[in-house]
Amino acid sequence: MSSLLSVKDMSINFDTPRGSLEAVRGVDIEIPAGMSVGIVGESGSGKTVMCRAAMGLLQGSNVKRSGTVVFDGHELTAMTKEQVRDLFGSGMAMIFQDPMTALNPVRRIGSQLSEGLRLRLGMSKADALARSKELLELVRIPNAAAVMKSFPYQLSGGMRQRVMIAIAIACNPKLLFADEPTTALDVTVQAQILQLLRELREDLKMSMVLVTHDLGVVAGNTDYVAVMYAGEIVEYAPTTKLFADMRMPYTKALLESIPKIDHKSGTRLDVIEGRLPNPTDRGAGCSFAPRCKFAKEKCHEEHPELKRDPDGHLYRCWFPIGEAL
């Protein structure tokens, strides 16, 4: 299977006054063409940083990066900023977590939406505006003509997220990064947005990277799942396989921390005790060891490498679940 995006050995460090902060450590990931890949992890696990870095959107003089990113035959990490920029819109696009802050507060929706069309596709102003209206209709915004003239603060959260999706798909990208696209929304709106993304993905034949902290969101919307913890990928498998046969204790703990409908009221949730390790000072062993129920001496001393099952299931654990000890 050909991969559309291939990230090899990516590490991202931020220089901070308290030392170098390792946000992403040696991540390898392939996004197969036409597929949807979920990236799951708790806040601070490096999901967002990894996506932004893959797209080349991380800015700042304190960022240190290494590794290679190849998108659709272009080695992004060897290209200039301007060359990478030419791939935005029609190659890669991104949806952001908070539609409140990701739209420019002082510009009308129509101008924010048509801007990319004019600049990237060279459309005339009239064509771009007409196409913008179609795009708003495509993401099921009622009364598109009025919304074109609105400012972001005049729309509801769900509407804003639809606008953002319209902006992202405007130039028909091959790969869409959706960074927690539903986290800031009400549950009912969440379901609608996920539904919309699913349909758009099929209609436009887009690949998608869906970043979320919610395994429930991943379950129905992705073909593959990568679980991230402390800047590393700790498990990677086809979605159905992952849910059927989890190898990594962290993934299992993550799943068990989701409240279930058949829980009796008053039952305590299974939370993962403790918190993410200090990103400026990672220990020697497995990053999850301090919080792992099954951790043994070896887990605290040696850092596990990614292991590959014959069926392609990857995991980073010395004592994976379901293996005879």
Place this chain on the structure above:
Amino acid sequence: MLRISFWLQRLGQLLVVLLLVTFGVSLLLRLIPVDLATILLPVASEEERVILRTELGFDKGPIGYYLQWLGNFVQGDFGKIYFSGGTENVSDHLKAAMPRSLLLMVYTQILALSIAIPLGVLSAYRAGRRADKIISNSLFALSSIPNFAIALLLIIFIGVKLAWLPTLGYAPLADGVWEHFKYMIMPVISLSVGLITTYTRLLRADMIAALREDYVTMAASKGLSDRRILWRHVLRPSSVTLMTSAALSMGGLIGGAIVIESIFATYGVGFEVFAAIAGRQYVAMQSTVAVIALFYVFFNLVVDISSGFIDPRTRDRRVNA
């Protein structure tokens, strides 16, 4: 509908400010523990002073005096300046001084903003790097020189040593554009330096904050160039503080350029205030201060209106409030 009532309310507030300022000045005048008529007419006879007291309302209480002054003021009678040889109308003085001050203010703002905006954008874009450090440090150094010192340096080097520009006086635009600017260049530069520093810093700070916003990353992910992002997406939402500061300094430049106007003998409104105080022309002082207050209030209103255009959120917040 709601918008109209907002503006009526805003106008009402500004009117109250004007009344308070002018009444305050009027009251201060009456608190001076001397006989105002004696000061205005130091060599006149007692009869003449009695006439003056009645004419100006000094014989009434503070409120009566204020109302009489206000009545005259709104009808365009700003009072008189008293000399040993006779009187001159304050309004004639202001008519001569006002265009000078207004032009000085406009040129100063244009120069300051056209330098400060690019510098602010550049130093925010390169925040913490060399260009930013050079800009910040040189502006810091420049701003520590008071504007009268800059004026004197300009006079010594450009006016005297090089003899490129006249050091004193004023020529109206009617005398020719270059003739006019020959007299304006040095005062404008002296007044601009401090403003450039303030404006650049305000814009830099607001732009750095705006550059961290998601909508900037979003704009970048659309494939826009850095230049377009800075000028089209970040500058406008970052410029509200800058515009407020600029409008306030417009009011300040109308009446507050006393030192620079005196050094270059531009004789604008600031100089009129100075002359009124130095010559104990209390009525002239009161009316001139009132005119300056009027300009402050006017420019405040301009900011209110323009900030609605810069950031539509403020406009609707008013309606909803």
